[in-house]
Amino acid sequence: xxxxxxxxxxxxxxxxxxxxxxxxxxxxxxxxxxxxxxxxxxxxxxxxxxxxxxxxxxxxxxxxxxxxxxxxxxxxxxxxxxxxxxxxxxxxxxxxxxxxxxxxxxxxxxxxxxxxxxxxxxxxxxxxxxxxxxxxxxxxxxxxxxxxxxxxxxxxxxxxxxxxxxxxxxxxxxxxxxxxxxxxxxxxxxxxxxxxxxxxxxxxxxxxxxxxxxxxxxxxxxxxxxxxxxxxxxxxxxxxxxxxxxxxxxxxxxxxxxxxxxxxxx
Amino acid sequence: xxxxxxxxxxxxxxxxxxxxxxxxxxxxxxxxxxxxxxxxxxxxxxxxxxxxxxxxxxxxxxxxxxxxxxxxxxxxxxxxxxxxxxxxxxxxxxxxxxxxxxxxxxxxxxxxxxxxxxxxxxxxxxxxxxxxxxxxxxxxxxxxxxxxxxxxxxxxxxxxxxxxxxxxxxxxxxxxxxxxxxxxxxxxxxxxxxxxxxxxxxxxxxxxxxxxxxxxxxxxxxxxxxxxxxxxxxxxxxxxxxxxxxxxxxxxxxxxxxxxxxxxxxxxx
Amino acid sequence: xxxxxxxxxxxxxxxxxxxxxxxxxxxxxxxxxxxxxxxxxxxxxxxxxxxxxxxxxxxxxxxxxxxxxxxxxxxxxxxxxxxxxxxxxxxxxxxxxxxxxxxxxxxxxxxxxxxxxxxxxxxxxxxxxxxxxxxxxxxxxxxxxxxxxxxxxxxxxxxxxxxxxxxxxxxxxxxxxxxxxxxxxxxxxxxxxxxxxxxxxxxxxxxxxxxxxxxxxxxxxxxxxxxxxxxxxxxxxxxxxxxxxxxxxxxxxxxxxxxxxxxxxxxxxxx
Numbered sequence: 060x061x062x063x064x065x066x067x068x069x070x071x072x073x074x075x076x077x078x079x080x081x082x083x084x085x086x087x088x089x090x091x092x093x094x095x096x097x098x099x100x101x102x103x104x105x106x107x108x109x110x111x112x113x114x115x116x117x118x119x120x121x122x123x124x125x126x127x128x129x130x131x132x133x134x135x136x137x138x139x140x141x142x143x144x145x146x147x148x149x150x151x152x153x154x155x156x157x158x159x160x161x162x163x164x165x166x167x168x169x170x171x172x173x174x175x176x177x178x179x180x181x182x183x184x185x186x187x188x189x190x191x192x193x194x195x196x197x198x199x200x201x202x203x204x205x206x207x208x209x210x211x212x213x214x215x216x217x218x219x220x221x222x223x224x225x226x227x228x229x230x231x232x233x234x235x236x237x238x239x240x241x242x243x244x245x246x247x248x249x250x251x252x253x254x255x256x257x258x259x260x261x262x263x264x265x266x267x268x269x270x271x272x273x274x275x276x277x278x279x280x281x282x283x284x285x286x287x288x289x290x291x292x293x294x295x296x297x298x299x300x301x302x303x304x305x306x307x308x309x310x311x312x313x314x315x316x317x318x319x320x321x322x323x324x325x
Numbered sequence: 326x327x328x329x330x331x332x333x334x335x336x337x338x339x340x341x342x343x344x345x346x347x348x349x350x351x352x353x354x355x356x357x358x359x360x361x362x363x364x365x366x367x368x369x370x371x372x373x374x375x376x377x378x379x380x381x382x383x384x385x386x387x388x389x390x391x392x393x394x395x396x397x398x399x400x401x402x403x404x405x406x407x408x409x410x411x412x413x414x415x416x417x418x419x420x421x422x423x424x425x426x427x428x429x430x431x432x433x434x435x436x437x438x439x440x441x442x443x444x445x446x447x448x449x450x451x452x453x454x455x456x457x458x459x460x461x462x463x464x465x466x467x468x469x470x471x472x473x474x475x476x477x478x479x480x481x482x483x484x485x486x487x488x489x490x491x492x493x494x495x496x497x498x499x500x501x502x503x504x505x506x507x508x509x510x511x512x513x514x515x516x517x518x519x520x521x522x523x524x525x526x527x528x529x530x531x532x533x534x535x536x537x538x539x540x541x542x543x544x545x546x547x548x549x550x551x552x553x554x555x556x557x558x559x560x561x562x563x564x565x566x567x568x569x570x571x572x573x574x575x576x577x578x579x580x581x582x583x584x585x586x587x588x589x590x591x592x593x594x
Numbered sequence: 595x596x597x598x599x600x601x602x603x604x605x606x607x608x609x610x611x612x613x614x615x616x617x618x619x620x621x622x623x624x625x626x627x628x629x630x631x632x633x634x635x636x637x638x639x640x641x642x643x644x645x646x647x648x649x650x651x652x653x654x655x656x657x658x659x660x661x662x663x664x665x666x667x668x669x670x671x672x673x674x675x676x677x678x679x680x681x682x683x684x685x686x687x688x689x690x691x692x693x694x695x696x697x698x699x700x701x702x703x704x705x706x707x708x709x710x711x712x713x714x715x716x717x718x719x720x721x722x723x724x725x726x727x728x729x730x731x732x733x734x735x736x737x738x739x740x741x742x743x744x745x746x747x748x749x750x751x752x753x754x755x756x757x758x759x760x761x762x763x764x765x766x767x768x769x770x771x772x773x774x775x776x777x778x779x780x781x782x783x784x785x786x787x788x789x790x791x792x793x794x795x796x797x798x799x800x801x802x803x804x805x806x807x808x809x810x811x812x813x814x815x816x817x818x819x820x821x822x823x824x825x826x827x828x829x830x831x832x833x834x835x836x837x838x839x840x841x842x843x844x845x846x847x848x849x850x851x852x853x854x855x856x857x858x859x860x861x862x863x864x865x
Binding site for chain 1: 348351352355356359360363366367369370371374375380381500505506508509512513515516521522526
């Protein structure tokens with residue numbers, strides 16, 4: 060317990076130093092926000108299209124799809140804020156030898172390597188845009204979600220982020236075994252966009268593939284389905300197991316990556 | 326004649342060096358492919374659910390062709406020299422263009438087009454295959470005439486985009502805003518040029534306003550030709566406007582470059 | 595009390611050799627010639643609590659590799675080592691809490707921020723309480739005379755100033771064992787002297803055990819009574835620094851050079 064408290068405190072310091080560091084470069088900070096606003100527009104564009112056509116897709120009304128898009132935007136805010144830069148910089152951090160000094164620190168190395176930086180600029184537009192989109196579409200639907208649904212929604216968002224973390228960490232860890240992973244890392248990262256529309260637009264087989272084999276659909280689809288009461292018990296259990304299971308597997312993989320590093324190294 | 330030969334050499338040298346960019350090219354192809362997949366399924370679902378066979382003035386076959394081609398066009402017109410130019414300006418690499426008898430714009434532009442020729446040959450092959458597959462699965466008939474036309478128009482689109490980003494890179498003389506701004510600009514121009522959805526989705530007013538901006542001549546116009554929404558003399562008018570924008574941006578870039586260069590020399594001596 | 599014990603420690607790397615040319619690149623894809631580098635090839639020594647020991651050896655002799663093994667960064671190929679009672683590469687938390695490593699070529703400071711922020715971060719990482727942290731850091735700041743630099747971003751500091759900050763960051767938790775890997779590399783004469791004096795003073799006042807590598811004999815001569823010399827992964831001398839050149843007119847540097855040469859010819863004979 061005290062270890063968890065310690066890591067939380069250290070994380071507070073990580074966040075503080077990251078913010079100070081980012082404010083050192085004001086121009087970058089502002090441009091980061093502006094660029095992300097443009098990306099936010101492309102995400103909202105999808106919801107806009109669906110509204111303009113006014114059709115129901117896979118039983119979802121335009122407002123329901125908008126709620127989905129809002130959730131996806133919130134997830135993007137969380138992922139870019141907490142993990143994206145960290146995972147992206149693993150390959151060069153390892154090559155530069157930063158890992159050496161992390162290994163001697165009395166905190167979890169996985170925590171240190173994958174959560175060192177907190178990004179503040181890019182999540183700002185996404186948090187604001189995401190909250191507004193969710194709130195507006197929620198009230199337009201007149202959604203009367205019960206307490207349980209809301210708890211499930213929030214819980215599945217957090218699990219979705221955990222899943223995204225594990226899923227995107229895998230290609231980054233391959234850097235310990237082979238040097239050229241950049242292409243793979245970026246291609247896997249681009250899978251994120253498969254959540255820009257509900258998975259109902261795809262056929263049955265693609266849905267199954269994206270839920271069970273490469274569980275990208277779980278990230279944004281499951282929280283929203285929980286809110287609409289359309290998440291079957293089977294999917295709900297998978298929504299709990301997949302993130303936790305994958306996290307355990309990835310942590311194991313992280314340990315053997317470190318082992319590999321320490322055995323070869325130098 | 327000598328000048329032409331000089332730039333031709335830059336062009337062919339770049340063509341040979343294309344291999345060094347192959348990873349980036351491959352990545353952008355795959356991620357572009359993802360967007361195309363999402364778009365294809367989205368519109369198939371929308372048209373499947375809609376009672377109206379026409380949405381935003383597009384039939385299903387036209388819409389699918391448009392969004393798929395938009396993904397491909399995005400790759401076809403993509404630039405990439407802006408980072409090099411930014412570095413040239415910020416790191417002081419421009420000095421060599423004072424001593425060597427070669428202009429900066431032609432040097433960067435021809436070098437870039439050399440890389441681009443190889444890549445776009447690839448892009449055209451891939452898009453032919455992709456359109457073939459989609460045509461068969463979705464039962465779409467293409468007009469050969471329109472496809473030939475777009476192959477002729479597309480290089481102008483590429484040039485507009487190049488000149489646009491060249492002007493943007495030159496602003497680094499005044500503002501050191503780093504590469505972030507290029508990403509932002511790329512997203513905005515992609516939306517405004519109809520590179521994600523046809524501009525008709527934004528409504529009549531937006532369409533009327535966008536007519537006076539250069540963006541729609543980058544993607545929306547050539548793709549309107551492909552799907553047969555722009556025909557006859559309108560194609561010629563469109564190309565003339567494209568040429569107008571290329572010249573306008575070229576002149577703008579010259580002016581910006583001259584002013585910026587004065588500043589650069591004053592600052593560095 | 596022996597606080598560091600090292601017995602027959604070895605670290606071997608596998609690597610692949612590639613002959614020049616494209617043809618050989620293809621050859622390598624099919625079959626690679628696996629080669630072994632013996633970075634550390636069986637060294638044994640002990641260090642008593644409170645000692646400062648100088649680690650001497652030419653580039654590539656295995657000094658840094660040894661320090662990395664004693665810090666738990668690298669696993670040895672074979673051999674035993676205990677540092678403060680722990681096996682370093684088990685990476686027990688209690689072990690990490692009690693030692694520190696400073697590498698002259700690497701930084702643990704945040705480049706864009708004043709060094710104080712990095713001290714603060716280490717305070718949380720090493721669970722140092724506020725009063726103790728303040729006492730330790732204030733004292734170190736005073737000794738190293740870096741008070742006026744505390745508000746300056748690390749990237750704007752000179753190399754010597756940065757190294758002083760690096761030392762403070764590494765000592766926030768008052769480690770009992772300190773490994774210094776070329777702490778004076780690239781520093782000017784004055785900064786070298788300040789760092790050296792600081793290390794001596796710190797050792798005298800806290801009784802910390804210090805293992806130090808350096809290219810500059812000045813560092814070793816003025817700080818260490820005892821020297822361990824390694825060459826080509828092998829220990830070739832362990833004893834009083836003063837004894838190295840005791841029986842001849844040569845300087846210590848010359849005596850050490852002679853030692854390298856002897857070791858080399860011996861190893862050739864063995865083959």
